[in-house]
Structure formats: C-alpha cells, structure tokens
Amino acid sequence: NAGVTQTPKFQVLKTGQSMTLQCAQDMNHNSMYWYRQDPGMGLRLIYYSASEGTTDKGEVPNGYNVSRLNKREFSLRLESAAPSQTSVYFCASSEYQDYGYTFGSGTRLTVV
C-alpha cells in the first residue's frame, strides 16, 4: 500500500525555469492538498482540492498553479521558479476534509 507518492524527491531549478510536481494517492481519497515547508517553519497550504474537479487557493498560492487530473492525481506547477520558492513541498490526501490526512514524503526543491 503506497499511500501518497510524490515525484521527484529532489529537484534543482534555475530562476525562471518551470516544472511540475506530481502527486498520486491510491487510497481513493476525495481531497488532496499541497503544502510547502520552509526551514524551522510549519506547513503552509498552497492549494487544495476538496473533490475531483475542484481546486481552491490556500494561504500562499501566488506563483503556483494546480491541476486535479483525476481522483488519484493532483499536480503542482511552478511556471517561473524564483529563489523564494526554495522549500520542501508536501502533498497530502484525506477521505474527507475534516479527517486525518496522509502525507507524502516530500519534494525538496532548490531554486538557484
């Protein structure tokens, strides 16, 4: 049982480059989320998808876009990476919005 799988695990980008972070869950969960975590900080919500076909902004959506491709997959895109987007990105899913989340192992992104 894989749970939540994120790819890639590590990535280095140059300023201005674009990339997509992939997330897939195999638990048939309805809701999916993208967070970022900076050193010594808590997690900040970027975007979430309460159910297939819907997406909403979180606390820090600027510079990001998301796609809920199907019930399993929720991707995060950086169109023009900036050094301020250097962070660890976590994807999570839950059966319902008010129930316990399952997190992936994270993607460590460095923008130089």
Added chain:
Amino acid sequence: LAKTTQPISMDSYEGQEVNITCSHNNIATNDYITWYQQFPSQGPRFIIQGYKTKVTNEVASLFIPADRKSSTLSLPRVSLSDTAVYYCLAFDDKIIFGKGTRLHILP
C-alpha cells in the same frame, strides 16, 4: 478561521508523561481537533482526532474540555523516538498548520 496557539518547544525525559496544550478560542461548532507528528525530513503523520471529552488510541490521548477552547495531547511514557514536532489543528475549510511544538525528549 479557527487559529491555534501552542507552545513553541518543550523538553521532557524518557519515561515521563508529556502533555501539550493547544488553544483554539475561535473554534466553530462543527470543527474537529486533530494532532499530527512530524519527524525531520518526513511528512506529518496523523496521531489523533477528537470533537469533545476524551479520545484514546494506541499512541496518545486527547482531552477536550466542554467549552472546546483548548485541547491537550497526552503522550504516555515517552521515549527518545518521540522527539518530533507536534501540530494541533482545528478544522477549517482551509486546513492551517501553525509552527507546532518542538518536543525534545532527553535520556
């Protein structure tokens, strides 16, 4: 927007019971309280969730008073491996993690 407040850090010793209290003064009637644990370089892990009174599982207990303006996570007989960051969340339609409580267990 339900916002939580918890201590930034705590130290304890192996074998002790640790209680971490979280304040959520503006919690809404339908909000649940959820606690997560995060080890370095890993994603947070769900520990326990409750609505009122007391909830217990194999890992922890959660105490919620009648007014629900606070909650206490209780970890019985902690070990070195319980050193982690613990987050308290009160459900909102945009799930907000604060900075959590950095728990350091000493031998």
